[in-house]
Amino acid sequence: MSFRERLRAASERSGSLLCVGLDPDPARLPTHLGPADDARTVLAFNRAIIESTTDLVCAYKPNLGFYLAYGPAGVEALIETRRLIPPEIPVILDAKVGDLGNTSVAYARAYFDAWNFDAVTVHPYMGEDSLEPFLSRSDRAVFVLVKTSNPGSGDLQDLPVTDEGTTEPLYLRVAERARRWQGRYGTCGLVVGATYPRQLAEVRERCPDLPILVPGVGAQGGDLTTTVQAGLDPAGGGLLINAARGVIYAGTGPDFAQAARRAAIELRDAINQARQS
Numbered sequence: 406m407s408f409r410e411r412l413r414a415a416s417e418r419s420g421s422l423l424c425v426g427l428d429p430d431p432a433r434l435p436t437h438l439g440p441a442d443d444a445r446t447v448l449a450f451n452r453a454i455i456e457s458t459t460d461l462v463c464a465y466k467p468n469l470g471f472y473l474a475y476g477p478a479g480v481e482a483l484i485e486t487r488r489l490i491p492p493e494i495p496v497i498l499d500a501k502v503g504d505l506g507n508t509s510v511a512y513a514r515a516y517f518d519a520w521n522f523d524a525v526t527v528h529p530y531m532g533e534d535s536l537e538p539f540l541s542r543s544d545r546a547v548f549v550l551v552k553t554s555n556p557g558s559g560d561l562q563d564l565p566v567t568d569e570g571t572t573e574p575l576y577l578r579v580a581e582r583a584r585r586w587q588g589r590y591g592t593c594g595l596v597v598g599a600t601y602p603r604q605l606a607e608v609r610e611r612c613p614d615l616p617i618l619v620p621g622v623g624a625q626g627g628d629l630t631t632t633v634q635a636g637l638d639p640a641g642g643g644l645l646i647n648a649a650r651g652v653i654y655a656g657t658g659p660d661f662a663q664a665a666r667r668a669a670i671e672l673r674d675a676i677n678q679a680r681q682s
């Protein structure tokens with residue numbers, strides 16, 4: 406089964422376009438779980454979040470940085486977290502990777518084979534050859550950063566560039582390239598921040614049938630309804646709405662997992678309402 410097929414199945418099973426971010430921040434982990442600087446606390450936290458949300462999500466997305474910050478034990482916790490997630494739910498490693506060809510081969514082996522992630526985020530700055538080792542994996546997927554959610558994303562991504570006789574913002578040229586990579590490899594998705602709904606609509610118009618991972622609702626302030634309406638594909642899907650802090654830190658006490666579940670239900674339902682309006 407391709408990533409796209411697995412994602413569609415997970416989304417249909419859960420009736421959800423919600424992708425929960427697993428970003429363990431030592432400053433926000435519930436204190437009763439153990440010392441915040443101990444990677445075993447991270448694992449206990451992730452286990453509880455996963456158990457309380459598996460039926461509500463189409464995917465999970467751990468961000469590599471939060472695990473590297475714990476050193477080797479953090480990497481072990483990441484690998485173990487991946488094992489805790491039922492195999493039918495796709496897991497996207499947010500690594501924003503992209504390097505020289507043979508180095509990307511090594512990253513692809515690490516993230517896809519050794520650690521068994523279903524997809525990774527990549528940056529397009531080094532061009533197609535840097536992404537080919539990821540794109541060419543027909544059983545996996547690649548989410549290309551197009552227009553990121555951070556305030557400074559326009560520094561480079563909004564610059565007008567002339568490519569093949571067309572002048573438009575760089576992020577649209579990246580979307581155009583990604584559309585072609587999808588035609589060539591069939592494994593491509595995009596990342597567009599919820600904080601930029603107008604740009605999300607432009608990207609969706611350019612790439613009608615690519616899955617778009619959309620971080621930036623909740624803690625970053627992206628408007629959910631505007632985002633969903635801007636990004637839906639013609640079939641009323643095609644989005645993975647990511648939320649980490651807004652779900653996983655909904656509560657901090659002994660009932661944190663139930664609080665995360667309530668937040669995930671609320672978000673899933675709000676997304677579905679926006680799909681219908």
Ligand SMILES: O=c1ccn([C@@H]2O[C@H](COP(=O)(O)O)[C@@H](O)[C@H]2O)c(=O)[nH]1
Nearest residue numbers: 426468553554598620624625648649650
């Ligand atoms: O443009 C981007 C790309 C990636 N991210 C990542 O998504 C999550 C968002 O977490 P929240 O707590 O829901 O804000 C995090 O891992 C970011 O590094 C992004 O926010 N924007």
